[in-house]
Amino acid sequence: MSLRAVLLITLQREPGTGYDVLxxxxxxxxxxxxxxxxxxxxxxxxxxxxxxxxxxxxxxxERPDRKVYCIxxxxxxxxxxxxxxxxxPSPVRQPLFAxxxxxxxxxxxxxxxxLVALQEQLEERMQAYAAIEQEWFSDPQGxxxxxxxxxxxxxxxxxxxxxWLAWIEEVQxxxxxxxxxxxx
Amino acid sequence: MSLRAVLLITLQREPGTGYDVLxxxxxxxxxxxxxxxxxxxxxxxxxxxxxxxxxxxxxxxERPDRKVYCIxxxxxxxxxxxxxxxxxPSPVRQPLFAxxxxxxxxxxxxxxxxLVALQEQLEERMQAYAAIEQEWFSDPQGxxxxxxxxxxxxxxxxxxxxxWLAWIEEVQxxxxxxxxxxxx
DNA sequence: CGCATAAATGCAACTAGTTGCATAATGCTA
DNA sequence: TAGCATTATGCAACTAGTTGCATTTATGCG
Numbered sequence: 001m002s003l004r005a006v007l008l009i010t011l012q013r014e015p016g017t018g019y020d021v022l023x024x025x026x027x028x029x030x031x032x033x034x035x036x037x038x039x040x041x042x043x044x045x046x047x048x049x050x051x052x053x054x055x056x057x058x059x060x061x062e063r064p065d066r067k068v069y070c071i072x073x074x075x076x077x078x079x080x081x082x083x084x085x086x087x088x089p090s091p092v093r094q095p096l097f098a099x100x101x102x103x104x105x106x107x108x109x110x111x112x113x114x115l116v117a118l119q120e121q122l123e124e125r126m127q128a129y130a131a132i133e134q135e136w137f138s139d140p141q142g143x144x145x146x147x148x149x150x151x152x153x154x155x156x157x158x159x160x161x162x163x164w165l166a167w168i169e170e171v172q173x174x175x176x177x178x179x180x181x182x183x184x
Numbered sequence: 185m186s187l188r189a190v191l192l193i194t195l196q197r198e199p200g201t202g203y204d205v206l207x208x209x210x211x212x213x214x215x216x217x218x219x220x221x222x223x224x225x226x227x228x229x230x231x232x233x234x235x236x237x238x239x240x241x242x243x244x245x246e247r248p249d250r251k252v253y254c255i256x257x258x259x260x261x262x263x264x265x266x267x268x269x270x271x272x273p274s275p276v277r278q279p280l281f282a283x284x285x286x287x288x289x290x291x292x293x294x295x296x297x298x299l300v301a302l303q304e305q306l307e308e309r310m311q312a313y314a315a316i317e318q319e320w321f322s323d324p325q326g327x328x329x330x331x332x333x334x335x336x337x338x339x340x341x342x343x344x345x346x347x348w349l350a351w352i353e354e355v356q357x358x359x360x361x362x363x364x365x366x367x368x
Numbered sequence: 369c370g371c372a373t374a375a376a377t378g379c380a381a382c383t384a385g386t387t388g389c390a391t392a393a394t395g396c397t398a
Numbered sequence: 399t400a401g402c403a404t405t406a407t408g409c410a411a412c413t414a415g416t417t418g419c420a421t422t423t424a425t426g427c428g
Contacts, residue, residue: 002279003384009286019406032281039385041408066406076289083286084294086301087279091415094337095186095271097216102193102267103333105260110268117270149287152355153278159347167340174332187414203376223415225378250376275385375424386413394405 001082003043004052006033008071008079011053015070018044028136028150031129031157044069052078119168122161129158185266187227188236190217192255192263195237199254202228212320212334215313215341228253236262296356303352306345313342 010016010024018041025033035043044067047053052075058066071079099106099114137143137151194200194208202225209217209224219227228251231237236259242250255263283290283298321327321335 001383002277002282005279006282009282009289012286012289017406018408022406029285031276032278032285034275034277036386037406038387038408041406043384045408079286079289083283083290086294086298087283089305091218092215093186093218094216095189097334097337097340098186098190098193099267099271100333100337101213101216102196102263103330105193105196105263106267110270114270121273146287148358149284150281152351153281153284155354156281156348156351159351160344163343163347164340167336167343170339171336185413201376202378206376220416221376222378222417225376227414229378369428371427373424373426375422377421379418379420381416381418383416384414386411388409388411390409391407392405394403396401396403398399398401 003033003035003039004047005079005082006035007040007043007047008052008075008082011069011071012076012079015068017066017068028132031125031132032153047075051075115168115172119165122164122168125161126158126165129154129161187217187219187223188231189263189266190219191224191227191231192236192259192266195253195255196260196263199252201250201252212316215309215316216337231259235259299352299356303349306348306352309345310342310349313338313345 006029007021010021010029016024018037021040021044022035022037025035044053044055048055048069052072053069054072056068056070058068096114096118099111133151133154137147137154140148140151143151190213191205194205194213200208202221205224205228206219206221209219228237228239232239232253236256237253238256240252240254242252280298280302283295317335317338321331321338324332324335327335
């Protein structure tokens with residue numbers, strides 16, 4: 001259901017084609033949602049079938065038609081219903097944690113590699129956040145509430161990423177300790 | 185693939201039936217992995233088919249047979265291979281963030297409800313963590329590295345949950361501000 | 369006694385997401 | 399000018415996970 005809701009939100013703001021939505025995902029919504037173009041086209045078509053979207057087909061000479069989707073009243077109603085109900089807890093699935101539970105079978109060098117790779121991903125993410133912040137939210141106090149809302153989500157992303165990074169340092173500090181004492 | 189890996193890990197420690205694995209998930213691995221019994225039974229059967237597990241069928245009078253699964257050499261190899269390769273970044277999908285992006289269409293009371301519900305979930309989680317910590321890790325310094333590994337994952341869980349809670353307070357503080365000034 | 373719940377197993381149908389491929393124009397660049 | 403990336407669309411097959419249902423025995427409750 002959530003992809004559906006995300007599509008409703010982006011199309012409520014402004015009608016567009018599947019490709020447009022994908023571009024929006026890549027631009028400002030990259031830290032909110034990721035979906036492949038295949039999934040988006042398929043879902044948009046299903047939503048049109050369910051009456052949540054209208055579709056204006058713009059024929060183009062010798063090319064596949066551009067399909068501009070636009071939210072309907074029924075689509076708005078579905079979005080409102082989704083917004084009204086708090087989200088349930090999401091199931092826990094942490095492959096990394098699983099690796100920690102296999103500690104005995106997890107070679108120290110693979111462990112090290114894992115943590116370094118993760119650290120790099122997280123630092124990249126921090127940089128992406130910083131870029132978005134500069135681009136869109138350089139003056140948080142001057143924003144309207146509606147503009148400040150996405151900024152809050154960015155702040156949470158930063159907080160969580162920082163927590164991860166601090167944790168990695170903690171774990172690595174211990175690893176160094178051990179490797180210092182018996183060379184492994 | 186990850187469910188497969190988690191099953192390999194738990195069965196590597198000790199052979200067991202689908203039901204056993206489910207109980208282990210519920211006990212100490214609840215903050216690592218959640219899967220339904222249907223999924224577990226199905227996956228175990230597929231893994232046996234792929235030669236990763238041996239299965240000793242213990243017939244029981246007038247009841248479905250107990251199938252005790254046990255990891256094979258090929259299963260161990262697959263687990264080792266999985267442990268050796270760092271995990272890729274997981275795709276971002278934050279339904280809550282999506283709601284924030286729909287700020288204008290998100291009624292203030294639904295917003296409030298959402299945050300309170302989330303806060304409750306997180307506080308429950310903190311309590312669950314505390315219970316696990318007391319039960320298993322009351323003396324972190326006295327643990328062997330293999331025992332300390334799952335404790336680290338618990339610590340990360342706590343750190344992340346704390347970050348969420350701090351963020352909720354920040355967002356709510358702002359909400360109060362606004363509602364104080366124009367009664368909505 | 370009768371009924372609900374838990375222990376233990378599983379099939380079938382569904383939803384959600386991934387991977388691989390296909391098509392066809394436009395524009396850049398070597 | 400040939401090849402390659404980008405724009406723009408989509409189908410088909412697959413993997414992963416959810417939901418609903420079904421079975422049998424044992425166990426506790428009123």
